[in-house]
Amino acid sequence: MSIPTRTATQYTVRTFEPDDREAFLSLYETVFGHDRGADWFRWKFRENPYVDHVPILVASADGEPVGFRSFFAQEMRVGDAVRPAFQPCDTMVHADHRGRGLFDRMNERAVERYADGRPSFFFNFPNENSKPGNLAHGWKEIGTVPAYYRPQNPLSALGETRDAEPRGGSTKLQSADEGAATAVADTLEDAIATSHRAGDKLLVDSSTDLDVERYETPPTDTLAAIYRRSIPDAIHANRSAAFYRWRFANPEHSYTAYVARRDGEPVAALVVSSVADHARIVETVPRTLESESDALNRLLVTALDQHADRSYVEAFGETVPAPLRFRFYPDTRLPLSALIRPTARTLLARDLEGGLDLESSSAAAWTFSRLDLDTT
Structure with a gap:
C-alpha cells in the first residue's frame, strides 16, 4: 500500500490582475476588520490620477491569492520639483x-x-509588524510624526455603564438610579461643552x-487657490484642484469644509471628517500655518463648536x-x-x-496633514 506524498505549497509573486479584486477585498476585511466595496477599491487604485496601473503585487499559493503589497500613488513636492511617489x-x-517570507518576496519584487x-x-x-521588513529592504527611518487628540467628552465612557443590563436586585430601584446617573452625566457633558466653547472663544479675536x-x-478650486498663496518648502503632497477632487471623492467618508475670507478673498480653510464618535481635522491650508494663524484659529474654533458633541477631535x-x-495633546x-x-x-x-x-x-524636512496619508 503506497502512502500519498504531500506536496509543498508553491508560492509565486506577480502583478495584480482584475480578477484579484474580490480576493483583495475579502482578505482586507479578514485582516483589518473593515468592509470595503468595489467603489472604494476603484477610487483608491483605479481612479488614482497619479498612476496608470493598479500598483499592487500579489502573493499566490498554488495559484490562489493569499497576500497583497499595495501602493498609494501621490504627487509630492520636493523643493521646487514635483515628483511621483508611492506610499505602501x-x-x-x-x-x-x-x-x-511572503512580505519579503513582495517587497523585493x-x-x-x-x-x-x-x-x-x-x-x-508602517506599523510595528511591517517596520522591520521595510528597514531590511532599504527603507530608512526619518523620525516620528505625532497625532494630536483633544478630549471633548471625558464622560463618554459612562455610556457603557448606563447601557449595562441590570444584575440582580430591584429592577425598579436600578432603573431610578440609572435615570439619575444619566441626568447627572448629561448635565456634566453640557457643562464641559459650554466650558470648551467659552475657553475657545477667548483664544481668538472676534x-x-x-x-x-x-x-x-x-470647494476644491478654492482650497487649491489658498494652497498656492503660500507653498511650504518642506516635502508634502502637491495640492492641486485635481488632488483635492480625488481625495475628497473617498466613498468611505464625508467632509465638511470651513473657509475664511478677508475682503471677499479666501485666505484659509479647514476640512473636518466625522468618524464614529470622533472628528478628524484632515486638512488646513495654507500649509504654512504661521502665514494665516489667526484665520486658521478662527476656523478651528468654529469647527470645534460645531463638533462639540464628538467624544474627541x-x-x-x-x-x-x-x-x-x-x-x-500629542499621544x-x-x-x-x-x-x-x-x-x-x-x-x-x-x-x-x-x-x-x-x-x-x-522629520522637520517634511510636513503632513491627514491628506498626506494613504487614507483619510
Whole structure:
C-alpha cells in the first residue's frame, strides 16, 4: 500500500490582475476588520490620477491569492520639483501563510518593478509588524510624526455603564438610579461643552475682518487657490484642484469644509471628517500655518463648536497652528501617553531616483496633514 506524498505549497509573486479584486477585498476585511466595496477599491487604485496601473503585487499559493503589497500613488513636492511617489499601504498576508517570507518576496519584487525611478521614492508609516521588513529592504527611518487628540467628552465612557443590563436586585430601584446617573452625566457633558466653547472663544479675536463660510462639499478650486498663496518648502503632497477632487471623492467618508475670507478673498480653510464618535481635522491650508494663524484659529474654533458633541477631535502632523493652546495633546507625551496606546507614526523613506537623498532627511524636512496619508 503506497502512502500519498504531500506536496509543498508553491508560492509565486506577480502583478495584480482584475480578477484579484474580490480576493483583495475579502482578505482586507479578514485582516483589518473593515468592509470595503468595489467603489472604494476603484477610487483608491483605479481612479488614482497619479498612476496608470493598479500598483499592487500579489502573493499566490498554488495559484490562489493569499497576500497583497499595495501602493498609494501621490504627487509630492520636493523643493521646487514635483515628483511621483508611492506610499505602501494595505499590506496583508492570510494568517495561514504568514511566516513564509511572503512580505519579503513582495517587497523585493516591488523594488525591482519600480527601480527605474518612477516613482521617485517610497515613503510610509508602517506599523510595528511591517517596520522591520521595510528597514531590511532599504527603507530608512526619518523620525516620528505625532497625532494630536483633544478630549471633548471625558464622560463618554459612562455610556457603557448606563447601557449595562441590570444584575440582580430591584429592577425598579436600578432603573431610578440609572435615570439619575444619566441626568447627572448629561448635565456634566453640557457643562464641559459650554466650558470648551467659552475657553475657545477667548483664544481668538472676534473683531477680525474675517468672514467664515461652511461647505458640505469641500470647494476644491478654492482650497487649491489658498494652497498656492503660500507653498511650504518642506516635502508634502502637491495640492492641486485635481488632488483635492480625488481625495475628497473617498466613498468611505464625508467632509465638511470651513473657509475664511478677508475682503471677499479666501485666505484659509479647514476640512473636518466625522468618524464614529470622533472628528478628524484632515486638512488646513495654507500649509504654512504661521502665514494665516489667526484665520486658521478662527476656523478651528468654529469647527470645534460645531463638533462639540464628538467624544474627541483628532489632528495629525502639522494641522493646528498652536495645538496645546486649544487643548490638543500629542499621544507621545504625558498626559495622553499614560492613558492611551500611542498612535504616533514613524516615517520611513526609500529613494528610487538618484540624487534625492531623502533617506538622510529629518522629520522637520517634511510636513503632513491627514491628506498626506494613504487614507483619510
